[in-house]
Amino acid sequence: MNNQFIQRMTIDWTRISEDSYLRKIEAVKDVDTLTFHKPVTFFVGENGSGKSTLLEAIAVAYGFNPEGGTKNYAFSTYDSHSELCEAVRIVKGIRRPKSGYFLRAESFYNVATKEMEYVDARHPSEKYHEKSHGESFLAIAQKYMRGEGIYLFDEPEAALSPQRQLTLLMDIYKCAGGGAQFIIVTHSPILLGLPDADIYSFDRGEVQLCAYEDTDSYVVTEMFINNREYFLHRLLEE
Numbered sequence: 001m002n003n004q005f006i007q008r009m010t011i012d013w014t015r016i017s018e019d020s021y022l023r024k025i026e027a028v029k030d031v032d033t034l035t036f037h038k039p040v041t042f043f044v045g046e047n048g049s050g051k052s053t054l055l056e057a058i059a060v061a062y063g064f065n066p067e068g069g070t071k072n073y074a075f076s077t078y079d080s081h082s083e084l085c086e087a088v089r090i091v092k093g094i095r096r097p098k099s100g101y102f103l104r105a106e107s108f109y110n111v112a113t114k115e116m117e118y119v120d121a122r123h124p125s126e127k128y129h130e131k132s133h134g135e136s137f138l139a140i141a142q143k144y145m146r147g148e149g150i151y152l153f154d155e156p157e158a159a160l161s162p163q164r165q166l167t168l169l170m171d172i173y174k175c176a177g178g179g180a181q182f183i184i185v186t187h188s189p190i191l192l193g194l195p196d197a198d199i200y201s202f203d204r205g206e207v208q209l210c211a212y213e214d215t216d217s218y219v220v221t222e223m224f225i226n227n228r229e230y231f232l233h234r235l236l237e238e
Helices: 051-062 105-115 133-144 162-177 216-226 228-237
Strands: 006-011 033-035 040-044 088-092 099-104 149-154 181-185 198-201
Touching (some): 040 051, 051 088, 051 099, 051 181, 099 133, 133 149, 162 181
Parallel strands (some): 040 181, 040 198, 149 181
Antiparallel strands (some): 006 033
């Protein structure tokens, strides 16, 4: 039985203009429905394959601010979200989340700045700008992550060292075991290694489930580590 907060998403393509760039994204243009079976779902693929665009649309359709934050965040420093946000429909489960967060690397600075405007006596500022990028990125994730929550992360590894990525992996695993749901865009072979997660690949012109060992993140990293000298010779001598 599917017990996720977001069980399925659909795209109504009649709400997207015929000349929209979205219709030119190979992996996305034929997607009508995507189902989420597991507590953790990863989106992987090459830059420009549409994974972050789709995650943003899911987040906005679910009620999150396009630039990130909790559902209480409502601001816009630059209106860049696509019309896909208006075309996505969310099929929700019967459970209701107790918390949630949309965390995206590219607009994290804006969210950290806005956080200072939302503080009060009961909710003091975490002063994210006084921490390093990696420290504040992990701190904001850990502050809001808990069981029974819904979390959408866009490239959370961007500011994290490999050690901190392992910390985040453990936190995600613990929260998912406590009833949370995660949908995560990532290039990290560390995060992708989380057990019993679904991985949707946006490569090769379609969105399809794939095994961890078949992701480009794993394949390229493994080849480089195991054949570093050969790889560098071929890359730098040509």
